[in-house]
Amino acid sequence: MVKRVLVGVDFSPASKIALAQAHEWANRLGVPLVAIHVLQPPAPMLPEAQMAMPDPAWLDTIEIHALEQLRLLLQEYPGASPLVKWGSPAEEIVAEANGDTLVVVAHVGHSAFERILFGSTAVKVVKHAPCDVLVVRRAKT
Numbered sequence: 001m002v003k004r005v006l007v008g009v010d011f012s013p014a015s016k017i018a019l020a021q022a023h024e025w026a027n028r029l030g031v032p033l034v035a036i037h038v039l040q041p042p043a044p045m046l047p048e049a050q051m052a053m054p055d056p057a058w059l060d061t062i063e064i065h066a067l068e069q070l071r072l073l074l075q076e077y078p079g080a081s082p083l084v085k086w087g088s089p090a091e092e093i094v095a096e097a098n099g100d101t102l103v104v105v106a107h108v109g110h111s112a113f114e115r116i117l118f119g120s121t122a123v124k125v126v127k128h129a130p131c132d133v134l135v136v137r138r139a140k141t
Helices: 012-027 057-076 089-096 111-120 121-128
Strands: 004-008 034-038 081-086 101-107 134-135
Touching: 004 012, 004 089, 004 121, 012 134, 034 057, 034 089, 057 081, 081 089, 089 101, 089 121, 101 121, 111 121, 121 134
Parallel strands: 004 034, 004 101, 034 081, 101 134
Antiparallel strands: none
C-alpha cells in the first residue's frame, strides 16, 4: 500500500508536469506528497595541479536557494513537502524511497547518444527503486 508519493523535481517543464501528476496521485491516495530536488556537487577544480574544493558557505547558499525555489513551486500544491539533497539524482531518489512509496519522475527525451553518455535518471530510478515508479511523459506539442 502506498503511504507517500515522492516526485523528482529539477525545475524543467517536464518535471513540473510530473509534479502535477504526483499531486493528483497523492490526492487520490490520500497520502503526503514530497518533492525532492537533488543538487549535484561541483567537481573539484584543479588549478595549477592543486585540488580546490568549493567553499562550504557557497554550497550552503546554493542549497538554501534551491529550497526556496522548491517551496515557491510547491505553493500551488498545498501540503506538499520540499526536500533538497546533494548527490546523484537517481541515487538520492532511490535512497529516499521505500516499499510504501510511489516514485514519480519525468521522462525527458534524450537521444540515444545522450543516454549512452549521461544515462537517464528515470531509467536508473526504475531499475533500482524498491517500489513502484510512475514515469510521466512530457506533453507532446
